[in-house]
Amino acid sequence: MERSLMSQLAHVHHPIASPLDDSSVARVLARALDRGGERVLDLGCGQAEWLIRALERDPATTAVGVDLAAGGLAEARRQADARGVGERLVLEQADAAALVPEEPFDVVISSGATHAFGGLTGTLEAAHKHLAPAGRVVVGDAFWLTEPSPEAVEMLGEYEDLADTVDRITAAGWTPVYGHLSTRHELDDYEWNWTGALSAWALDHPEDPGSADALKAATAHRTEWLRGYRDSFGFHTLVLRRTEG
Template sequence: MDIPRIFTITESAHRIHNPFTPAKVATLGEVLRLEPGTRVLDLGSGSGEMLCTWARDFGITGTGVDMSVLFSRQAQQRAEELGVADRVRFIHADATGYVAEEKGSVAACVGATWIGGGVAGTIELLARSLAPNGLILIGEPYWRQMPPTEDVARKCLAGSIADYLPLPGLLASFGALGYDVVEMVLADQEGWDRYEAAKWLTMRRWLDENPEDEFAAEVRATLTSEPERYTAYTREYMGWGVFALMAR
């Protein structure tokens, strides 16, 4: 069980696998008013930076679930590095359908809503691991500007314009599902640049070290096309944020 190899290569040096900077991760923990002992479930936890730094800074306990072998290993190493391995644990597994044995105060899926077939299904899944009056965290893209054509949407790596909503529409969709939006933290362009541009150096170094690898041609093609594609399309049209929800 693992994610596609291209992500394992391009994001192998990332601690955060979304457009948040460390400062944004810290801000999210602050605005949620996390208290020591708060139990957090993170589905699609990546390299564990959110859980590990929140355990260090706010005293939370938590469980992360991710299907990447590399990222799960990096998460455990990060927990040990920060001295919080006794407070957070990481499970290498498919987060699809995962329900915690013990309900917690925060259930999160920050950028992997495919595990529930979209936002609505992921919220429904997270709610099964949530104690009464708990917080659901959803990390999701939105259109910062509406793409003028379907081709532009695809160049933003969306399947179509309909895949995402403008920010007001996304917030309204949470209400239609029976949830209050009680907080949000939005990525900025610096965060987008750190997430996307950091991949380019990682790819170049991987290519230099693995010129004969059978995957090298795909990595080379990605490195060649991504800087122009990202700056022309994703950087101009896409936003991303984490939204805190409470059931009405």
């Protein structure tokens, strides 16, 4: 099964593709979009749930979402139109890392998509290219809560603890003005939703050619989570401003 379709199915019950609950998303958006009427860009928007919620909270906000996955963008369009914000949302099927800067944005979001930019530092560099002066970046990425096992590092990649992560961000010229650390409930709820939604779809569609692959992927993911990285994995969502320049 195509990876983007699998992700779409896995996020049916958790459209924010990061381990934050609804109240946490609302708090982050309130801190990032605190002036009203902002132009917002999401690099790697998926189903554009961050943007749709930003548009719902302020009728003067406009937004652009960029992603490669056609299926996610189609669902984003359907949701935006159904929720009455479609006229203020532009969706582009393109490589977010290669997007050419045009008119700057007041807020740039990239949550759970740092892999597309080669990591956290690359994500911030890409966001900066599109950011207006005094603008804000919302970035969500992993960090290690405790010393990870070699298996956890192999599964998820190289990360740092929270203090070193923030030091790296500030050394790159950014200042955190707000932050949210996903709670144990948020982390677990995200994983149960991801694996559960994908498993349920596979069980409900046994004749679909992708059913076996979906169930296999959900089972493998659940095992990796519970036996591999659950105790060491953390997730931060930071609102950042440029320290200078």
